[in-house]
Amino acid sequence: MKKLTAALLAAALCLSLSGCSVGGLFSNYREIDSLELVRTIAVDKTGDAVLATAGSGPLAEGGAPHISQAEASTLSLALEELQRKPQGREALLSHTETLLVGEDTARDGLDFVLDYAERSPDIRLKTNLVVARGSGAGELLKKAASERSSVAAALETMKDSLPASGKGCLFTCADAACALAERGCALLMAVEAAPPVEDDGAEISVAPAGLAVLKDGRLAGFLTEDETAGALLLTGCFRGMNADIEYGGARVSLHLSGAKCSLEPVFGDGRLLRADAALSVQADLDALSGSGDPNNEDWRRGAEEAVSELLCKMAVAALARSQAMDADFLGLGETLCRRAPLRFGSQCGNWAELFPRLEVRVTAGTVLRRTYDIDNPLGASGGEKEDHWNELIS
Amino acid sequence: MERTDLISERQLSVLAFSGLLSPLIRMLPRSAVYLAGRSAWLSPAAAAAAGAAYFALMRALLRGRGLRDGLAEMAGRALGSAGGKVFCAVSALWLTFYAGFIARSAAERLLSSVYTDGSAPMFSALLLAASAAAAACGTKTLARTAEIFAPVILGIFALVIAFALPDVRAANLLPVTYKDAGRILLGSLPITDIVGASVYFLFLLSHVEKKPGEGKQPLRWMLLQMLVILGVMVITVGSCGEKLTLHLGSAFFMVIRNISILGVIERVEALVITIWITTDFLLDATLLMTDAEILRGIFGAERRAPFVIPAAAGAAASALLAAKSAFGLQPLSELLVPAANLFFAFILIPAVLAVGKLRKKL
Numbered sequence: 001m002k003k004l005t006a007a008l009l010a011a012a013l014c015l016s017l018s019g020c021s022v023g024g025l026f027s028n029y030r031e032i033d034s035l036e037l038v039r040t041i042a043v044d045k046t047g048d049a050v051l052a053t054a055g056s057g058p059l060a061e062g063g064a065p066h067i068s069q070a071e072a073s074t075l076s077l078a079l080e081e082l083q084r085k086p087q088g089r090e091a092l093l094s095h096t097e098t099l100l101v102g103e104d105t106a107r108d109g110l111d112f113v114l115d116y117a118e119r120s121p122d123i124r125l126k127t128n129l130v131v132a133r134g135s136g137a138g139e140l141l142k143k144a145a146s147e148r149s150s151v152a153a154a155l156e157t158m159k160d161s162l163p164a165s166g167k168g169c170l171f172t173c174a175d176a177a178c179a180l181a182e183r184g185c186a187l188l189m190a191v192e193a194a195p196p197v198e199d200d201g202a203e204i205s206v207a208p209a210g211l212a213v214l215k216d217g218r219l220a221g222f223l224t225e226d227e228t229a230g231a232l233l234l235t236g237c238f239r240g241m242n243a244d245i246e247y248g249g250a251r252v253s254l255h256l257s258g259a260k261c262s263l264e265p266v267f268g269d270g271r272l273l274r275a276d277a278a279l280s281v282q283a284d285l286d287a288l289s290g291s292g293d294p295n296n297e298d299w300r301r302g303a304e305e306a307v308s309e310l311l312c313k314m315a316v317a318a319l320a321r322s323q324a325m326d327a328d329f330l331g332l333g334e335t336l337c338r339r340a341p342l343r344f345g346s347q348c349g350n351w352a353e354l355f356p357r358l359e360v361r362v363t364a365g366t367v368l369r370r371t372y373d374i375d376n377p378l379g380a381s382g383g384e385k386e387d388h389w390n391e392l393i394s
Numbered sequence: 395m396e397r398t399d400l401i402s403e404r405q406l407s408v409l410a411f412s413g414l415l416s417p418l419i420r421m422l423p424r425s426a427v428y429l430a431g432r433s434a435w436l437s438p439a440a441a442a443a444a445g446a447a448y449f450a451l452m453r454a455l456l457r458g459r460g461l462r463d464g465l466a467e468m469a470g471r472a473l474g475s476a477g478g479k480v481f482c483a484v485s486a487l488w489l490t491f492y493a494g495f496i497a498r499s500a501a502e503r504l505l506s507s508v509y510t511d512g513s514a515p516m517f518s519a520l521l522l523a524a525s526a527a528a529a530a531c532g533t534k535t536l537a538r539t540a541e542i543f544a545p546v547i548l549g550i551f552a553l554v555i556a557f558a559l560p561d562v563r564a565a566n567l568l569p570v571t572y573k574d575a576g577r578i579l580l581g582s583l584p585i586t587d588i589v590g591a592s593v594y595f596l597f598l599l600s601h602v603e604k605k606p607g608e609g610k611q612p613l614r615w616m617l618l619q620m621l622v623i624l625g626v627m628v629i630t631v632g633s634c635g636e637k638l639t640l641h642l643g644s645a646f647f648m649v650i651r652n653i654s655i656l657g658v659i660e661r662v663e664a665l666v667i668t669i670w671i672t673t674d675f676l677l678d679a680t681l682l683m684t685d686a687e688i689l690r691g692i693f694g695a696e697r698r699a700p701f702v703i704p705a706a707a708g709a710a711a712s713a714l715l716a717a718k719s720a721f722g723l724q725p726l727s728e729l730l731v732p733a734a735n736l737f738f739a740f741i742l743i744p745a746v747l748a749v750g751k752l753r754k755k756l
Contacts, residue, residue, distance in 0.1 A: 094661060118642060121510055124661075125634075126561075126652035174634065174652065178566070181637035334565055341569035 036066055036089035039152035042137035043075060043113055044102040050112070052078035053138035054091050055145060057152045064201075065150040067142050075116045093122040098155050099173065100130050100191075102137040106212070106219035110176070114217075117173040125174035128155065131219060133192040133209040140193055146201035154206040155191070162189070166229040166241025166256075167208045176214060182334070185327035186214045187231060190222055215327045223321060230318030233279055233311065234261055234330045242286065247306045248299060250292030254307060254368075258282040265336040265344060272348045274359035275336055277319075279311050281364070285371040294371045308364035315362045323356045332360070400601055403608040405537035407615040410592040412540045412547055413677030415619065417588050417731075419646060419670060420499055423627045423639055425728065430581025432636045433574040435567055435627040437581035442620040444582055445589040448740075449613050452593065455747035458756035464600030465593075465743065466691040472750025479692055481746055486688040488734060489594060490705055493681040494712030495723075495731060497521045500674040501713075502720045507647055508667060518713040521671070525678035526706035529686060530699045533601040536683060540676050548622070550669045554662070555625035557653045562632030585623065587732045589616060590739030597684045682706055 042053040049071050056065045068091065070082035083091045101113055110129075117123045132140045144151050155170065162168045168189045179186035194207035210228040213220045223231060232238040240257035259281045266273045283304070285294055293299045322330050333351045337344040348354060426434040459468060466485075470478030501517035509517075528536050570578075592612070630646045631639055639645040650663045685708075686701035695701070717723040750756035 118648070121506075121508060124651045125648050126654075174561075174638075174648075177641075178635040178638045181641060182635050331565065338565065338569050341571050342573065345573075 030090065034089055035092040038091050038093050038096050039065075040098045040100055040141060040150070040155070041079070041093070041096055042100045042102070042132070042141040042151075043105060044136045044138050045105040045108055046071065049073055050075045050078050051138055052082055053141050054079070054082055054093070055141045055150060055152065057150050062147060064147050065145045065152070067145055069138060075112055076120065079122075093120075096123055096127055097152060098128040098130055099123070100132055100137040100141060100151060102132050102139075103134060103219065105137070106131045106188075106214075109218045110214060111217045114173055114177050114180070118177065123173075125177065126172050128159075128170045129173045129176050129188055130155065130170070131188050131190040131212040133190040133212070133222060135193055140191070140204070140206065143193065143203040144206050149197070149200050149202050149205065151191075151206055158189075158191075158208060162208060163232065163237055163239035164241070164257075165208075166232060166238060167225070168211055168228055169232060169237040179329070179331070180214065180217060183328050183331065184216055185220070185325075185329045187235075187329050188212045188214060213321075213325060213327060213329050215325065215329075220325060220327060223318065226314045226317045227321050228318075230314035230316070231322075231330060233259055233315055234263075234277065234318055234332075236261060243283075243307060243310055245303070245306045245310060247303050248292055250288055250290035252285065252292060252303055252306075253287040254283040254303075255286050256281045256283050256307065256311075256366075263332065263335045263339065265340050265348075267340070267343055267347055270347055272336075272344070272354065272358070274361060275332065277315060277360055277362045279308075279315060279362065279364040281307070281311060281366050283307050283366050283368045285368065288371075294368075300368050304366040304368050307366040307368075311364035311366070312362045315364070319360050319362070323358070326356050328355055332358075399532040399534055400603045401533050401537040401598075402605055402611075403602055404611040404615075405534075405541060406595055406598060406602055407611040408544050409537055409540040409676065409680055410595050410612070411615040411619050412544050412673055413680050414588055414591060414673075415547065415622065416496065416500070416670065416673035416677050417591070418585065418619070418623055419626065419673075420503070420644075420727070421584050421588065421732075422623060423630045423645065424642075425584040426581040426627065427631060427636055427639045429583060430574070430577040432567065432631065433570045433578050434581040434636075435624070435631045436570060436574075436578045438585055438620045438624040438627060440579050440582035441585035441589060441623075442617055444586040445616050445620065446613060448586070448590060449616065451744065452596075452747075453609070455744060455751065455756075456596070456599075458751070459599065461604065462600050464598060464687065464691075465596040466688050467600060468750060468756060469746050470691075471755045472746050472753065481742075482688045482692050484742075485594075485597070485738070486685050486692070486705075488738060489681050489685045489688070490708040491712045491716070492594075492731065492734075493522070493525070493678050493685065493705070493709035494518075494714075495716055495726060496674055496678050496681065497525070497709060498713040498716055498723060499727065500671060500678075502723055503644070503647075503670070504667070506643065506720065507663070515714055519710060521674060521678060522682075522706050522710050522713065525675055525682050526702050528675070528679035529682035529706070530702045533598060533683065536676075536679055539679075543672055543676065547669050547673065548618075550665060551622050551625065553655075554650060554653060554666060555622075555629055557655055558629040558633065558649050561649070561652060562629055563635075564632075566635040567628065567632050584732060585620075587735050587739070589619070591735050592616070593739045593743050594684055595680065596743070597687055598680075600687070678709070682709065685709075 036056055038054045039057045040055045044051045051071045052075060053069045055067045068082055068085060070078045072078040072081050099113055117125055117127060141151050159170050170189050171187055176186040176188060190209040190212040191206050192209035193204040196202055197205045211223045211231055229241060238259040243254050243256055245252050262278045264276045266276055423434055426437045430437050466482050469481045473481055497518040500521055501514040504517050505512050505514060626646055630649050633649045634645045642648055650666050653662050654660045682702055682705045685705035686698045689701040690698045716726060
């Protein structure tokens with residue numbers, strides 16, 4: 001009898017667990033083809049209201065991304081309304097990759113966006129947080145949507161390519177929330193509208209626009225190209241970039257990679273005197289036009305010094321901007337504290353007061369590693385290569 | 395007493411390991427970070443040392459235990475029949491409230507993390523009903539259930555910790571210097587407090603067979619528990635940093651939401667919620683079983699099962715009445731419950747056993 005009862009109870013459980021039955025335990029069960037997978041949510045403030053624009057990626061069956069909009073007094077209500085809109089499919093927010101915020105909205109304050117990301121059961125803190133420079137986020141999302149492109153697709157490509165180009169880096173809501181909580185400022189990636197790509201069908205394309213600086217929860221400014229590269233170098237987010245330098249009458253194109261940054265506090269007279277930042281990078285010669293001889297050691301040393309100068313220039317620019325804004329978005333204080341925690345604690349005093357006037361000395365070292373098996377560009381050497389071999393043989 | 399319903403010391407330790415993970419994850423890492431700051435992730439190591447010392451003390455105090463003695467029987471011998479009954483009644487009342495509080499906390503967590511439109515009373519009632527059904531079964535059945543779940547719980551935690559590690563930043567965990575030792579010890583308080591709650595499981599000692607070589611089982615499982623908690627602390631504080639961890643209601647859960655398994659599987663929080671509910675279920679079932687065991691002793695009854703229903707009803711009432719909302723639950727979670735655990739685990743129960751020793755009754 002006991003066994004029979006147990007079997008009947010188990011069978012009854014199966015009925016309620018199926019997900020198909022009305023009154024089953026899974027009341028929130030939905031068919032997958034009735035869902036619209038939202039990849040990007042654009043957020044703009046319009047007076048006292050919040051305008052949320054949700055966009056999917058280009059559809060697998062062909063067709064432009066679905067874009068839908070809703071306006072309400074809060075972001076949470078706007079998205080709820082957006083989900084309830086009768087538009088054929090229900091907007092599924094749980095796999096949202098990016099929260100795109102318009103510049104004006106970001107200047108007004110991003111607290112409400114981070115607050116939503118922290119509270120919502122749908123949005124993850126790992127969702128990218130990006131600022132739409134020079135435009136509204138919803139506008140950018142709509143104008144960049146076509147059968148072949150979308151903001152989501154553009155950001156997907158940028159995710160890997162940005163750090164390797166020195167033009168930026170995607171930061172998440174968690175990065176921003178953590179940095180704002182720890183040091184009151186944070187870095188975010190910015191994108192902007194660019195001329196459309198041919199045959200794309202979209203009104204505009206989306207291009208990186210450097211890093212944006214948040215201070216006290218509000219957008220405080222954008223970094224220039226050099227400052228962005230410098231910030232990436234100093235925060236360890238730099239994966240590589242292509243650099244063009246003029247050296248010895250030649251135009252040298254190099255690919256920089258393997259960047260390292262070491263920050264050391266320098267103490268003296270019982271206080272923090274300055275910080276020393278040592279950058280190192282590896283360079284590979286991509287192209288050479290004009291006169292230049294990579295086989296000549298002096299030429300190589302000279303080229304390395306020219307690259308190091310460029311790195312210093314970028315790092316100094318980022319540091320100067322950070323100090324001018326009185327926002328330690330590079331996390332300098334934390335890094336220095338990690339290097340010598342006890343001395344930093346006792347000799348640094350008030351970091352917030354010290355930071356804007358702290359002397360930071362930047363040095364850089366470059367190692368030119370290879371030329372990809374080409375000693376001199378074809379056609380430009382005028383037979384120099386043959387001469388080189390003849391010299392060696394003789 | 396069901397003399398055949400016996401479990402081993404290992405099984406009781408597994409039950410404590412699985413059940414107490416629930417309050418540990420609820421309280422941590424927030425309460426430890428509140429006390430220890432950035433260095434809180436090292437607090438489980440300090441708590442492990444404190445727990446080991448506490449276990450050694452309790453083992454010494456329990457040395458005079460008879461073959462079928464539980465904590466209730468030992469208290470009876472130590473304080474006399476009337477004194478023992480008063481101690482048991484107070485313990486039963488507290489355990490009833492604690493079981494209800496655990497059910498309500500589990501319900502609130504489900505509401506705030508997944509089922510935002512759900513009902514706290516319904517979730518509490520369902521958990522207590524399932525726990526009561528398990529508590530009405532034999533001790534052996536519940537212990538075996540915990541034994542089956544323990545590797546699953548461990549496996550899921552190991553996976554979660556492994557896949558969350560890439561998001562950990564050294565900058566959020568370091569620096570830690572010898573100057574942080576005091577704060578680390580302070581941060582170990584909430585952990586030790588919950589580890590101390592394993593003392594409630596001693597009421598079930600009357601169902602534990604003494605087997606040679608099993609003496610170190612409680613310590614081993616406690617150390618394993620601390621290892622899991624260390625992992626939880628590292629991934630949470632390492633991913634969110636000190637201040638964001640304090641800002642978030644359940645930072646560990648936020649970290650789980652972020653987990654991506656090789657970019658193929660995402661949103662694995664449902665799996666962790668299931669495991670978390672399992673630990674709630676095991677703890678509640680054990681508390682109700684303990685409660686029923688104490689009541690059986692007070693009323694001198696033969697069987698324990700009939701006392702499970704009043705215990706569960708009392709727990710349901712406390713789950714409903716403990717707080718009107720999540721706001722009301724917070725002071726209970728952060729002040730009343732830890733204080734009561736501290737009192738029972740580190741003052742009352744050791745004192746009762748010490749009195750028995752001094753009176754040479756144990």
